[in-house]
Amino acid sequence: MSQSPFATVQALVFDVFGTVVDWRSGVATQAASFLKAQGQASADPYAFADAWRKRYAPAMADVRNGSRPFVRLDVLHRENLEAILPDFGIQRKDVAEADLASLNLAWHTLTPWPDSVEGLTRLKTRYIIAPLSNGNIRLMVDMAKQGGLPWDAILGAEVAQAYKPAPEAYLRTADVLGLDPAQMCLVAAHNADLAAARACGFRTAFVARPTEHGPNQTTDLAAAQDWDVVADDFRALATAFGV
Amino acid sequence: MSQSPFATVQALVFDVFGTVVDWRSGVATQAASFLKAQGQASADPYAFADAWRKRYAPAMADVRNGSRPFVRLDVLHRENLEAILPDFGIQRKDVAEADLASLNLAWHTLTPWPDSVEGLTRLKTRYIIAPLSNGNIRLMVDMAKQGGLPWDAILGAEVAQAYKPAPEAYLRTADVLGLDPAQMCLVAAHNADLAAARACGFRTAFVARPTEHGPNQTTDLAAAQDWDVVADDFRALATAFGV
Numbered sequence: 339m340s341q342s343p344f345a346t347v348q349a350l351v352f353d354v355f356g357t358v359v360d361w362r363s364g365v366a367t368q369a370a371s372f373l374k375a376q377g378q379a380s381a382d383p384y385a386f387a388d389a390w391r392k393r394y395a396p397a398m399a400d401v402r403n404g405s406r407p408f409v410r411l412d413v414l415h416r417e418n419l420e421a422i423l424p425d426f427g428i429q430r431k432d433v434a435e436a437d438l439a440s441l442n443l444a445w446h447t448l449t450p451w452p453d454s455v456e457g458l459t460r461l462k463t464r465y466i467i468a469p470l471s472n473g474n475i476r477l478m479v480d481m482a483k484q485g486g487l488p489w490d491a492i493l494g495a496e497v498a499q500a501y502k503p504a505p506e507a508y509l510r511t512a513d514v515l516g517l518d519p520a521q522m523c524l525v526a527a528h529n530a531d532l533a534a535a536r537a538c539g540f541r542t543a544f545v546a547r548p549t550e551h552g553p554n555q556t557t558d559l560a561a562a563q564d565w566d567v568v569a570d571d572f573r574a575l576a577t578a579f580g581v
Numbered sequence: 582m583s584q585s586p587f588a589t590v591q592a593l594v595f596d597v598f599g600t601v602v603d604w605r606s607g608v609a610t611q612a613a614s615f616l617k618a619q620g621q622a623s624a625d626p627y628a629f630a631d632a633w634r635k636r637y638a639p640a641m642a643d644v645r646n647g648s649r650p651f652v653r654l655d656v657l658h659r660e661n662l663e664a665i666l667p668d669f670g671i672q673r674k675d676v677a678e679a680d681l682a683s684l685n686l687a688w689h690t691l692t693p694w695p696d697s698v699e700g701l702t703r704l705k706t707r708y709i710i711a712p713l714s715n716g717n718i719r720l721m722v723d724m725a726k727q728g729g730l731p732w733d734a735i736l737g738a739e740v741a742q743a744y745k746p747a748p749e750a751y752l753r754t755a756d757v758l759g760l761d762p763a764q765m766c767l768v769a770a771h772n773a774d775l776a777a778a779r780a781c782g783f784r785t786a787f788v789a790r791p792t793e794h795g796p797n798q799t800t801d802l803a804a805a806q807d808w809d810v811v812a813d814d815f816r817a818l819a820t821a822f823g824v
């Protein structure tokens with residue numbers, strides 16, 4: 339443990355997919371309805387969710403390396419959705435536009451982990467709290483309204499015009515809040531995200547989400563570095579931050 | 582009245598200075614302490630607030646006409662503050678940096694009109710609500726936390742990188758929300774702001790704030806066009822929108 343994070347931190351910013359909400363169950367639930375409607379009821383909706391998510395990082399790579407202008411995650415999600423359809427026996431031309439558009443919104447209505455809202459509500463009493471997600475603003479707004487996430491602002495990739503783990507995603511978010519990186523703490527269930535934030539001077543808090551990827555998850559089960567805070571859930575996180 | 586606004590509107594976005602909060606009283610209160618500390622206790626703090634605010638629109642003009650890159654309102658407020666000091670018998674070199682920085686934050690802690698929080702809270706149950714202010718994100722976050730403004734997101738000039746009444750300020754805000762202009766309604770106490778929004782295709786709602794500029798206000802006392810909604814306060818606004 340380095341110096342107590344409470345001394346300097348003024349804002350806690352959060353990874354969202356996996357850290358605040360359970361994306362896999364939510365996407366699989368919507369995928370199940372979609373697959374059935376497409377005559378593929380025997381396909382595994384969790385495999386569908388995993389396949390869709392697997393294309394997430396590669397899709398952002400072109401934006402991060404500058405070979406593509408910034409586009410919202412909704413756009414990348416839609417491209418990735420169309421790309422995986424053949425793997426599940428579905429041809430793009432056989433699917434109504436409205437059905438694809440509706441399924442693409444599955445990411446807007448993901449359910450928070452059971453401890454997320456209570457922890458955020460407590461943290462909000464003393465700190466600025468905001469998502470620092472690669473999800474776009476409208477996606478985060480819909481999710482917050484549906485799930486009761488009490489954000490002070492919607493920050494992240496779209497405001498920064500940069501996708502994590504690019505340094506600009508973290509540094510521009512601190513700049514928008516008029517804070518030094520050391521006054522910011524990233525909360526994430528992913529060690530790589532925290533490592534990138536720490537490299538920018540952020541404080542770091544790890545909250546394990548051991549079933550994010552399902553019952554057989556092998557990654558991010560424990561802290562890989564001496565993060566400033568390690569907490570079992572968002573209630574413990576709030577306690578660690580003194581609220 | 583044109584077609585009922587309830588049929589299409591999904592998001593209500595708000596002018597803030599004057600419409601949601603009482604900037605003049607708040608700034609004057611802080612200015613009074615500052616003037617006293619600078620040995621100018623006989624100066625009128627309301628005149629100070631008015632002088633500071635008067636430079637607001639001209640300061641943004643250079644950004645709007647492209648002769649200056651976008652800078653946050655905090656920056657413009659600070660420049661304008663320094664510019665008016667001599668008019669109140671104060672030399673910049675005689676003032677401690679910390680005192681200027683503190684006074685510049687007066688805009689971050691303005692108090693909502695008595696009906697604002699109730700009206701916004703009711704509107705939030707059915708609509709996306711967000712500021713569409715020229716104030717920067719951190720300013721709006723501080724104001725919301727202090728005043729209990731329950732925004733779903735902090736939108737406006739800094740996200741759009743354009744100052745009202747430039748069309749980009751309205752159109753980029755709609756785009757961020759994935760909405761057509763006709764699905765947006767601007768709420769403002771200023772006819773000129775509403776006229777600019779209407780020219781972009783927004784729905785419009787006028788709420789008079791007849792003491793924004795003090796007891797002798799002569800402007801924006803009534804609706805200058807047939808705005809889609811005209812309401813006496815935010816409670817009546819919520820009622821007009823069916824919540």
